[in-house]
């Protein structure tokens with residue numbers, strides 16, 4: 142699914158209205174109906190809590206007025222509060238104001254004293270500003286928003302939390318509505334996918350309003366959201382006459398004393414992701430553990446008991462994953478250096494292998510083209526330096542991928558894949574239960590297996606993060622978030638593959 146900027150969203154709205162001969166007012170009605178459908182589902186028994194709808198002067202405010210009318214028709218106790226317009230109200234705002242039933246109390250807000258009391262039991266609908274915000278909010282509006290934010294009311298934002306830019310950085314001092322829920326139209330917004338905005342956006346949902354699909358597919362955007370649509374087109378069926386050689390031979394270089402568990406997790410995930418053959422190169426101390434815990438994998442041991450100091454013959458492998466549990470022993474550093482200087486096989490690089498590379502500019506420059514790096518934010522910071530904010534981090538991601546011709550999976554709640562072509566793919570699966578040790582090792586195993594099966598680097602990253610998160614979501618259905626372990630992701634990879642394969646049909 143493509144992600145559009147605020148300007149592109151406006152263009153998509155305008156094109157849809159013109160091309161499909163739908164008045165913009167009808168599009169607004171669709172948006173309001175979609176909002177109300179979601180709202181009724183969420184708060185369906187509740188027709189006593191007062192609903193305070195705050196409307197700005199633009200189309201977002203117009204949505205608010207249409208929502209007020211529809212909720213009133215569904216017997217919700219709504220009240221409307223309207224901001225003064227600096228110049229004029231948007232035409233569709235005015236049209237919806239005229240359609241507002243007289244029974245709905247409407248109040249114009251000029252100063253703070255006009256603002257209503259907002260009790261705990263209230264539901265606030267924030268329709269002040271949406272994608273048309275063009276500067277930080279100032280003046281009296283900030284007092285209103287501060288009052289909304291300091292109340293214990295449930296806050297539902299229409300399209301965007303007011304004050305939050307759709308696609309640009311907000312300063313920490315900017316005044317922004319802190320919504321519990323954001324119901325947004327047609328496509329996710331970049332702002333929803335960045336960790337720093339979580340406290341404003343809350344739990345977000347997208348509802349379709351029928352914007353022109355052809356227009357959206359033609360418009361150029363570097364930003365994509367990975368929902369089931371993209372992975373379903375990537376997953377390949379296993380041919381009837383295939384054999385284990387068809388699905389590649391992966392090598393996993395992993396482990397050090399006390400961290401063989403990371404190797405076990407990564408190896409199991411690799412095997413559960415369809416690889417034909419897997420060999421693990423680990424410290425000698427890991428031999429019995431691996432042969433017992435992962436009998437399907439072949440094990441090669443290092444001459445050292447507790448860390449890896451040497452490389453096996455690499456010539457027979459068509460995918461190499463390195464990093465989980467590796468440690469940073471000087472001999473291990475040398476091994477990583479040697480690997481980067483001798484192989485042109487793209488690597489899947491995680492954990493301490495990333496930390497070793499981060500400490501040496503020459504190693505970054507020696508990355509084989511099309512390698513995949515899977516840092517969490519701290520590891521990423523070691524690679525690129527500190528980001529000033531979430532948007533700057535995206536710039537650093539792009540620069541790094543372009544400079545080193547590699548793919549980076551910047552892990553997080555919405556893991557973001559950066560590509561050498563400058564695209565960004567944000568993952569939509571996964572949950573906070575996955576914020577637990579070992580889940581990253583599982584991802585390394587999955588992506589290494591997909592590379593061994595000849596998926597392109599980009600496809601392996603997309604399918605990998607999607608299946609990894611999907612396995613986490615399936616595990617969550619059984620056991621919730623607190624008890625979730627990295628092993629549970631491996632247990633549920635089969636179901637995640639199945640679910641994805643049903644979507645390809």
Ligand SMILES: NC(=O)C1=CN([C@@H]2O[C@H](COP(=O)(O)OP(=O)(O)OC[C@H]3O[C@@H](n4cnc5c(N)ncnc54)[C@H](O)[C@@H]3O)[C@@H](O)[C@H]2O)[C@@H](O)CC1
Nearest residue numbers: 154169172199200201270271272273274275276277278300
């Ligand atoms: N255009 C369409 O066809 C549709 C638009 N929709 C709604 O329209 C919204 C976008 O509407 P608009 O483009 O009118 O924009 P907004 O309603 O977000 O805000 C624009 C208005 O706010 C003013 N403004 C911007 N920043 C300000 C600031 N910091 N302080 C004070 N005033 C400020 C602008 O001058 C303008 O008057 C979407 O978020 C969505 O809610 C939906 O109804 C779907 C269809």
Ligand SMILES: Nc1ncnc2c1ncn2[C@@H]1O[C@H](COP(=O)(O)OP(=O)(O)O)[C@@H](O)[C@H]1O
Nearest residue numbers: 517552553554571572573576578579580581582
């Ligand atoms: N809140 C979250 N929501 C969704 N996924 C998450 C969340 N927190 C972590 N994850 C996922 O879990 C994994 C954690 O990886 P990492 O930090 O490397 O763990 P480890 O080093 O312990 O294996 C990543 O794939 C990340 O995207």
Ligand SMILES: [K+]
Nearest residue numbers: 267270301303
């Ligand atoms: K809003």
